[in-house]
Every structure is written in structure tokens, then in C-alpha cells.
Amino acid sequence: MSHATADMPYFIKPSQTITDDDKRVAYDQAVQEIKALTGSESDVIMKMVSINCILKTHLPYYYWVGFYCVRDGALIVGPYQGTLGCLHIDFGKGVCGQVAASQKTMIVKDVHALVQGDQHIACDPNSQSEIVVPVFNADGQLIAVFDVDSSVVDSFSETDQHYLESIMHSCFAEGTLTQTPLAL
Numbered sequence: 001m002s003h004a005t006a007d008m009p010y011f012i013k014p015s016q017t018i019t020d021d022d023k024r025v026a027y028d029q030a031v032q033e034i035k036a037l038t039g040s041e042s043d044v045i046m047k048m049v050s051i052n053c054i055l056k057t058h059l060p061y062y063y064w065v066g067f068y069c070v071r072d073g074a075l076i077v078g079p080y081q082g083t084l085g086c087l088h089i090d091f092g093k094g095v096c097g098q099v100a101a102s103q104k105t106m107i108v109k110d111v112h113a114l115v116q117g118d119q120h121i122a123c124d125p126n127s128q129s130e131i132v133v134p135v136f137n138a139d140g141q142l143i144a145v146f147d148v149d150s151s152v153v154d155s156f157s158e159t160d161q162h163y164l165e166s167i168m169h170s171c172f173a174e175g176t177l178t179q180t181p182l183a184l
């Protein structure tokens, strides 16, 4: 049975489009907050949840935002905000898996133009456009991909790519990363 339904739960809103100039203002503000809050932190999960929250607060076209983390040669869902995300994605599958394999950012203007189940994995049918950015640690190893979906077609531009690649680099490739053990 699919979890995907076109109904948005009470805590989810459709994306609102903003201009590229307004995006830059919003990202500048978000970057300041992310640096102030997590600049001296090392815990990976703490950083991921805070980045999701701050970016989603400032950027009104973010419908789903979150991380898929590399585990045993595949991706598993990590911290996110939005409707239920798929749990497992193989390298090479969907937009996230293609980015994990190529280690290069992808912007998809219209996810319905892709081959469903192969080039794109639909976790929520309201998603229309998407950007996925690779996340590396200080050793240059891929630790995750960062995924943003919009419920509007063509939401993401090179402005998003520029800011998101820079945020991922400063948060995960500079300084030390630690992973809090979940089972003590």
C-alpha cells in the first residue's frame, strides 16, 4: 500500500513562489542563523535538524526538506520536515540516488518529466520540482544527500544550488563531525 496521497496534512502548506532576489535575502538570513546556532557544534543529527528547520522557516517554497544518509552503500532517510519520506533509496535510483552516485547537484524543474520509480521516486504526489545536493565530510567522503521538494513546478534555480552547496560545505566539511549513539 502506498503512503502517498494528494491530501496535505494539517501541518503542511503548499509552496509559495518568491523571486530570486527575495531568495537571496532569505538565504542570507538563514545562513546567519545556521552559523550562529550550529557553528561550534559537531553533532551531525543536531546540525541536520537545525538546518532543516531554519531553511524551511525562511524559504516558503520548501515543501519537503531533509537528508538521506549513506548507510552500507545505500541511502536511508535521515532528519526531515514534511510528509512521510521513503525509507530506503539505492544509489542510482531516484533523484537522490543519482546524486549519491554522481556526487553532483541535480535540479529537476518537473519531476513528472522523469521516469517514475527509476529516475524519480515519488514519496508525495504533491512534489513537482526538486533540488538534491551531495553532502561531504572533511575527508571528502559522501555522508548524505540534502533534498528539497516544492509543490510548484520550477522552484529551484542556481541561487538555491549556490547557497545550499555552500551551507553543506561549511556545516559538514569544515570542522569535526560526531554522531551521537542512539542506543546507549
Ligand code: SME
Pocket (backbone or CB within 6 Å): 064, 085, 086, 089, 093, 094, 095, 096, 097, 119, 120, 121, 122, 123, 124, 127, 130, 147, 149
Ligand atoms: N524524490 C526523491 C525521493 C525522496 S522524496 O522526495 C522525499 C527522489 O526521487 O530521489
